[in-house]
Amino acid sequence: MFKVLIPDDLSAAGLEVLKADPAVSAHVVKKMPRAELLENIGEYDALIVRSETKVDAEVIARGKRLRVIGRAGIGVDTIDVEAATRRGIIVMNTPQANTIATCEHTIAMMLALARNIPQADASLRRGEWTRSKFLGVQLHGRVLGVIGFGRIGTQVAQRAQAFGMEVIAYDPFVSEESARANKVALVTLDELLAQSDFVTLHSSLTPSSRHLLDATAIAKMKPGAFVINVARGALVDMQALYEALSSGKLAGAALDVFEEEPPDVRHPLFALPNVVVTPHLGASTVEAQRDVSVQIAEQVLDALHEREVRNAVNFPPIDPTIAPILRPYLQLAEKMGRLQAGLMEGRLQKVEVEYVGPDVSAHVKPLTVALLRGLLEPTLGAERVNYVNAPLIANERGILVTQAVNLTSSDYTNLVSCRITTDQGTRLIAGTLFDGSEPRIVQIDKFRIDAVPDGLVLVISSRDVPGVIGRVGTILGASYVNIAEYRLGRTKPGEFALSFVNLDNPVPDYAIHALRELPEVVWAKQLTL
DSSP: OEEEEEOSOOOHHHHHHHHTOTTEEEEEOTTOOHHHHHHHGGGOSEEEEOSSSOBOHHHHHHOTTOOEEEESSSOOTTBOHHHHHHTTOEEEOOSSTTHHHHHHHHHHHHHHHHHTHHHHHHHHHTTOOOGGGGOOOOSTTOEEEEEOOSHHHHHHHHHHHHTTOEEEEEOTTSOHHHHHHTTOEEOOHHHHHHHOSEEEEOOOOOTTTTTSBOHHHHHTSOTTEEEEEOSOGGGBOHHHHHHHHHHTSEEEEEESOOSSSSOOTTSGGGGOTTEEEOSSOTTOSHHHHHHHHHHHHHHHHHHHTTOOOOSBSSOOOOOTTTHHHHHHHHHHHHHHHHHHHHHOOSOEEEEEEEEESHHHHTTHHHHHHHHHHHHHHHHHOTTTOOTTTHHHHHHHTTOEEEEEEOOSOOSSSSEEEEEEEETTEEEEEEEEEETTTEEEEEEETTEEEEEOOOSEEEEEEEEOOTTHHHHHHHHHHHTTOOEEEEEEEESSTTSEEEEEEEESSOOOHHHHHHHHHSTTEEEEEEEEO
C-alpha cells in the first residue's frame, strides 16, 4: 500500500484519481502545520503540494520513505530539488495544465489596462460619472511584444492577433520557421522594447532573466507603452517600473505576480492610478485547478507504480547496473549543453550530437536529452526543462536535433561531440571523461584544450600574441578574482588562442568590460556551469 500525503488543497477530481487506485491511501490535511508535517512525513511514499507548503531539506531528510514529490502547478521554488535529487526522490510538476488559464488572464489584464476597467468600476461604485477620465486605447493596430514564446506566449499571440494586433517576439530558443508558422516576427530584445505598444512577459525566472525589465531596459521602451506580467514577479524591477510609470515614460502596467508574495502594498506602485494588480490569479480557473490536480495525481501514481515518469524536474532513477558508467557521462553532456548555451550567439536552429566509443554509443538517447537540458535550461528555466520534456521543447521551437554514432576511431576511447548551428554561425564542443569519472572539455571549435567544465568559468577568445595571459591575470587580480585553473588552446603560433579560466569567485562587470577592451581580445564571456 502506497501512502500519499496532501497538505494543500487539491481538487476533488484529483483526489478521485488517487482514491480509485486500490494500492493507494491518500491523506488530505489542508494547511498542515510545519511541525505536524515534519513529524508525519516519514510515513509517506509520496507528497503532493501546491505553493503553500515548503518542502525544504529538513522535510526531505525526514521523508525516509519518500519516492516522489508532486507539485500541482509549475513553480518548484518551494521545493529543495537538489536535496530531493541527492535522496533519489523524483520531483515533478505540471507545466502544461494551466496554459489556457494563464493565457486568458494575460489577455484580460491587457484589456483591463487598455480600457481602465478596474479604475472605472471603482469610480462608478463611488457614485461618480466621469467618462472623460477613463479614455482608453484600442488593441487593434497596436504592436504586442511577447518576451518568451513558449506555450503560453504562443497562445497569447494567437488571441492578440484576433484583436488585430501585430505580434513580435523575443526568444533565442525559437526558430524562424516556428515563429512564421504563428505569423509572428522574431526580433532582438532591444527591437522588441523599442517597437512594442504592449509588452507581455512569459519567460521563466533564471539568474540571467531576473529584473529583465530594469531601468536600462525600460529606458529603451516606446514612450507610452504598457507592461503586463503574469509570469514571474522578479522578471520586473518594481522600483524601476514605479519610476517609469510616475514619470509618464510608461502609460500603465498590469501585474499578477510579485517578487515577494504577498507583496507589501505600502510600496508606492500600488497607489498609482495607472496600475492594475491581481493576487497571482493566472492559473485560478475551475478548469485549470481540475486539470492540474488530475494530472499530478496521475503522474504520481505512474511514478509509484514504476510506469512512465513525466514532467520530472530532476532525473528519475536509472538502472543501478549501468548507473556508475552512465551518470558521469550524463553530467558531462549537461555541462557541454550549458557551455554551448553560454557561448551561443544568435538564434538556435540545429543541434548535432555524435558519439564515439562503447560507453556512450549504447546510451545515445539519455545523453542527448541531458545535453538538450543543459542547452535549454539556462534560458528557459529549470521549472520548464527537464530530462523528460527537453526533446519536446526543442521540437516545439523548431530546433532540429540529430544523433549519430561514429564507429571510426578517435583520440579518445569515448567522446561526445556537439555542434550547434544558429543564424550567426556554428560552434563545436567535444568532451570526454578522464579516469571514467572526471568530465573534460577537449575541443572548442578548432581549439584543442583540456578544461574542467564546472563552476564559474571565464572563456576568452584572443589573438595569440605575447602578454595576453599576463594582462588577463592583472585585471582579474586587481578585481580580487582568484584563478583556480587557466587552460589555453591555440591554432598556430601567432594566430588565435582560446583561454578557459576556472574561477573561485565572480568577475565584476567592470572587469569583464576591461577584458573586452584589451586590443588582443576578440570576445570574453563569464559562465556558470
